[in-house]
Amino acid sequence: MFFGKENQEQKQRKRAEKETITSLENTFGRTFEQLRALFEGGPSQLESESFGDYPGASYQGGLGINVWSLVFDIESHQFPRFLNLVREGSEQTDWLCFRRIENRNVSTLLATESRFRGVAVRMLSNDAQLIRRIETSDFNPAPPWIAMYEHGPFMHLTQGAEEYWDIYIWRRFWRGRTLEQQRAFLSKAREETIGYIADEQWADWMLEIRMSDPRTRTLD
Incomplete structure (x- = not known):
């Protein structure tokens, strides 16, 4: 009885992980292997970083990617300021993909879409400093x-x-x-x-x- 319940929980966990991986691939237009390679070699203590409740960051180490994910909405007129914040001190290596100039192991990947008269931002980043700056930059949904x-x-x-x-x-x-x-x-x-x-x-x-x-x- 106990082992049956444990096996069921394992199946549910694996199913949830698979769905999360598929969602990441669809959102960012890259395979899971490409996403892992992008953030490989990043900060070794990234998991121990602590962030606030909003916009909220979720560590994806359980999937095998050393990165934090964020999902939040901002007003349309705030998007240029947000994008400049991400760009600051970075170079754009691909569309909506940025790498720190002074530390090429630190990267940020964005996916955006218009919704509810604002901009929905989905973000993968191993740049803890950037995430904290976003938290304190007064971005808000419409x-x-x-x-x-x-x-x-x-x-x-x-x-x-x-x-x-x-x-x-x-x-x-x-x-x-x-x-x-x-x-x-x-x-x-x-x-x-x-x-x-x-x-x-x-x-x-x-x-x-x-x-x-x-x-x-x-x-x-």
Whole structure:
């Protein structure tokens, strides 16, 4: 009985690993062997690096690749700044593939696509310094009044892509902010939206935003 359960868990783990490998190959347009070769010889203590909760980095050593993967969304107007951040101190060896000039064993590979009026970034990197700079560079997904403007401030999102955006993109970002960071974000956002969102409508958007975070639901 015990061995049967253990074998089943092993099969599920191998199936999950295979699906992850296939996803990486499809996302970055390279075979698994090519991905391994790209990051081979990187920092030996990479697994011991520690990163914050957002955008969140996942170590892929269990698959046999000494690299961290990140998946996050940013507003379209932030993409040039993000790309310049990745390029800084690096040379582009292939399309969306960058290698550190002073350390050629440190590389970053990107895959991007447009979605929800922003840019979805998928990234493989063994550059811990770069990942930390991304964490502190104030990148954010398109907020509700941009990504879901057509639904109005009191959004009733159906299952599918819209629900995915709400749970896995926006809420993951928003609940990862401190209350002070949220206030600063909204203050800046109001400056940017005042020309097309009236005060009454903005108040409705703010009510929806407040209700989306357990920490602010009971605030007056």
